Amino acid sequence: MIAAEASPPKPTFAPFTGLPALPALATLQARKQWVVWDYRLNKGGTKWTKPPLRAADCTNASHSEPRTWAEYDRAEYAARRNGLPGVGYVLTQDDDIGGFDIDGCRDAETGTLAPWAADVLALAETYAEVSPSGRGVRIFALGKPEKASKCDPAGVEVYAKERFLTVTGRHIAGTPTEIRPAPRTLAALLARIEATTAAIEAEKEKIREAAATQAAGERSGVGAQFKRAAGVGTGATSTFFRDVNSAAFANLGAWVPALFGSAAIPNTMGYRVSSAALGRALEEDLSITGQGAKDFGVGDMGDPKGGSRTAIDLAMEHGGAPDAAQAALWLCDRLGIDPASLGWRTGCRRQETPGQGAGGQKRGGNGQAEDDGFGPKAAGPSGARRPDGQEKPAIVNDRGLLMGAFRDRLDIALRPEKAPAYPVDALPTLMADMVAAMADLVQAPDTLCAHAVLSAAVLVTQGLADIHLPNTSRAMPLSLFLLVVAASGERKSSCDGLALKAVAQLEARLSETYADEMRTFRADRAAYEGEVSKIKADRKIEADERKQKLRALYEPEEPTAPIIRATEPNLEGLLNLIAKGRPSLGVFTAEGGSFLGGHGMNEDAKTRTLTGLSTLYDTGAAQRVRAREITILDGRRVSISLAAQAKIAAALLGDELAQDQGFLGRFLVCYPDSRIGTREVRLAPTGTDPRVEAFTDRVRRLLDLQDGSKAPLRLPVLVLDGEAWEVFRAFSQAIEDNLGDGKHWHPIRAAAQRMAENVGRIAGVLHLFAHGGTDQPIDGDTMVSACEVGAFYLKEALRISGGVMVDAETQAANDLATWIESRSGDLIAPSHIQRLAPNALRMNAAKTRERIRLLCEAGRLEAVGEADIDGKHYREAYRVNRLGKH
Numbered sequence: 001m002i003a004a005e006a007s008p009p010k011p012t013f014a015p016f017t018g019l020p021a022l023p024a025l026a027t028l029q030a031r032k033q034w035v036v037w038d039y040r041l042n043k044g045g046t047k048w049t050k051p052p053l054r055a056a057d058c059t060n061a062s063h064s065e066p067r068t069w070a071e072y073d074r075a076e077y078a079a080r081r082n083g084l085p086g087v088g089y090v091l092t093q094d095d096d097i098g099g100f101d102i103d104g105c106r107d108a109e110t111g112t113l114a115p116w117a118a119d120v121l122a123l124a125e126t127y128a129e130v131s132p133s134g135r136g137v138r139i140f141a142l143g144k145p146e147k148a149s150k151c152d153p154a155g156v157e158v159y160a161k162e163r164f165l166t167v168t169g170r171h172i173a174g175t176p177t178e179i180r181p182a183p184r185t186l187a188a189l190l191a192r193i194e195a196t197t198a199a200i201e202a203e204k205e206k207i208r209e210a211a212a213t214q215a216a217g218e219r220s221g222v223g224a225q226f227k228r229a230a231g232v233g234t235g236a237t238s239t240f241f242r243d244v245n246s247a248a249f250a251n252l253g254a255w256v257p258a259l260f261g262s263a264a265i266p267n268t269m270g271y272r273v274s275s276a277a278l279g280r281a282l283e284e285d286l287s288i289t290g291q292g293a294k295d296f297g298v299g300d301m302g303d304p305k306g307g308s309r310t311a312i313d314l315a316m317e318h319g320g321a322p323d324a325a326q327a328a329l330w331l332c333d334r335l336g337i338d339p340a341s342l343g344w345r346t347g348c349r350r351q352e353t354p355g356q357g358a359g360g361q362k363r364g365g366n367g368q369a370e371d372d373g374f375g376p377k378a379a380g381p382s383g384a385r386r387p388d389g390q391e392k393p394a395i396v397n398d399r400g401l402l403m404g405a406f407r408d409r410l411d412i413a414l415r416p417e418k419a420p421a422y423p424v425d426a427l428p429t430l431m432a433d434m435v436a437a438m439a440d441l442v443q444a445p446d447t448l449c450a451h452a453v454l455s456a457a458v459l460v461t462q463g464l465a466d467i468h469l470p471n472t473s474r475a476m477p478l479s480l481f482l483l484v485v486a487a488s489g490e491r492k493s494s495c496d497g498l499a500l501k502a503v504a505q506l507e508a509r510l511s512e513t514y515a516d517e518m519r520t521f522r523a524d525r526a527a528y529e530g531e532v533s534k535i536k537a538d539r540k541i542e543a544d545e546r547k548q549k550l551r552a553l554y555e556p557e558e559p560t561a562p563i564i565r566a567t568e569p570n571l572e573g574l575l576n577l578i579a580k581g582r583p584s585l586g587v588f589t590a591e592g593g594s595f596l597g598g599h600g601m602n603e604d605a606k607t608r609t610l611t612g613l614s615t616l617y618d619t620g621a622a623q624r625v626r627a628r629e630i631t632i633l634d635g636r637r638v639s640i641s642l643a644a645q646a647k648i649a650a651a652l653l654g655d656e657l658a659q660d661q662g663f664l665g666r667f668l669v670c671y672p673d674s675r676i677g678t679r680e681v682r683l684a685p686t687g688t689d690p691r692v693e694a695f696t697d698r699v700r701r702l703l704d705l706q707d708g709s710k711a712p713l714r715l716p717v718l719v720l721d722g723e724a725w726e727v728f729r730a731f732s733q734a735i736e737d738n739l740g741d742g743k744h745w746h747p748i749r750a751a752a753q754r755m756a757e758n759v760g761r762i763a764g765v766l767h768l769f770a771h772g773g774t775d776q777p778i779d780g781d782t783m784v785s786a787c788e789v790g791a792f793y794l795k796e797a798l799r800i801s802g803g804v805m806v807d808a809e810t811q812a813a814n815d816l817a818t819w820i821e822s823r824s825g826d827l828i829a830p831s832h833i834q835r836l837a838p839n840a841l842r843m844n845a846a847k848t849r850e851r852i853r854l855l856c857e858a859g860r861l862e863a864v865g866e867a868d869i870d871g872k873h874y875r876e877a878y879r880v881n882r883l884g885k886h
Contacts, residue, residue, distance in 0.1 A: 129172060535553075561582070752797070821880060827878065
């Protein structure tokens, strides 16, 4: 059942005292189009509304009835006399004034505007004021919009006529004090509505497709695999939701009155619910008939569905159902229908999907179970040839769960398989949308974008909770260590800049006051030290009195450092920062060489650095021991997010000490395929992307939940529900079963053994980013998503260990072979390379011959001695072997 909401408390307000003397308000006051307003509960008692009232007797007014309006002076008098919150102005066809609302864009306490709203107001075309709640903005403009537009997700409303607008007189500085034409402002608001509507519809389509795919049992991702292995239910068939809606519209009486109560007015066709009963100041009603439902109040105001609604939509919008599944189950309960009879599935431990045997394993063409890295192995013979003439990888998996590298007979270095796709769809909607927006705007690889988005999510959630996994004895931090390998010019900094926009804004605000706080601290410190010296030098007091006076002094505390991200600290600097700064920090840099190549990673300090960072990762604790000081730090959280070029990353990944210490096993590493050379040169985007703004707003809200003091963190602990534990257990067991000698994960045991823990941390991050709270356990679907992300990083670890990154000289030899094969003719001489090759490949004679030797050993070239090439005789020539070209 869907529980009825309790009546919310009435909003607090200051009684209206009049409007300031501003030209814009004088323009409105000259017209007899004024009403008053008050807070009134809707008929269901669930929401406070602001209906227009007559100035004469405070009864209901109408935006379409001029006889219910009054002059401004009468409205002001009525509001003052009755202690009402305010007055309002009614837009008409004849006054040549339009009204624009920007909702939920302002911090009521600080006045800070959302970036997109600030951009709109920065146009400064016409008068703008703060809404009664303080959380929105009202704009009056000269000139009528062509039509009304409304989009709640975008936070934008545009009105031309027959609309009552509250007027507060709280002018927003920087905007004109007159009502002026505002064509660019209107265009910006309509563009936001259009972009938001398109994004919503695209997201709904994506959700519909994903739901249908998952419901039909077609999803074959790692998380779903373990959900099946754990015997966890998968939901519904692809026709379930359609059939529920059909049944609901065939029996309206079973659920409409239960959903809307007495507000549902029966008629010959079905039911009608008035706009007033729904708590909104619109004339058009909600109609529900056997043919469907239509909300005429929003049908022509930018609603993505044009007002059309299903029964499931209504249960979610007006009944509080959290999702379509719960809405559908509630409808089944009201209809007296067994959900299973319509296709709802509650469990599938023994259920098979197409192409699977009873054990749930995918079958190959010969009927044998294929190996996906999480189950039994049935691989082909080693060294089998591919159809293109290349050898199969040493590690084979047709489902993509394992990733190896294959050696072409004529290749010098291992040629890696294509990088696997990041499971973007497994991320919460706001994160997935941000990845898509970033890929569009920055034109960086999806994996690089996802790396930046996940890193930002970790940074703003690690300070909110820890997580306890049932197979461990203690709670652990949500911190993660992440490394992305990417070439220079892959736009790593741009990705971080977008993902961490809200973090940068907070750091900027903190820095504005930090300098003044430090000056005050130094002055207070000097005064304190002066008092200490004075008491110590006072020979007239005894030792006990001196001790009491020293204890009574207030020792000033250094202000909290305004740093949330450190770029290149050594371990000592990082410990100093978390001692003097915020307890939750990140080491974030798009130039990983500055960190990996810094003083903290030289041979003398490396062991101390690796051990210290590993301890912070494991427990959030650290020790700082000096000659005259011992500091024990606990309750800290530190994440690392690095982007590094291949050569720098290879040095870390190949470091034996880092491997032995388990430091590398803690890292989630990826190496996306480059987009350099495929990007479109185009104008920089104008305006704001609603996907970016939505993500940034969520990051900002999560930052606001964190304690900005230097006090150690004492965090609540997230736990798993039963379904999440079963999925996690199955994932962990599958990894453990494949760690032994000769098993799939054996080459990357350090990363594989840590992956289950990392998956738990990822689940906590996804849960907090999606929901923000710690009162609910992590559910099975969130754990499925975390397993998908963890499996991706396992694939990448195996792929990278298979030889994706090679040393610079081997890469140069490969590049030289590629250039040679691109030329016409079958013969080449060393002098051709020295004169005609790309500048980066032209070397002295000794280096050129060394590379030719490598190419001969690899079979790419064959020495032929003297030969004539293009009519010219050469004493040393080589035949180009193109058999390996593909």
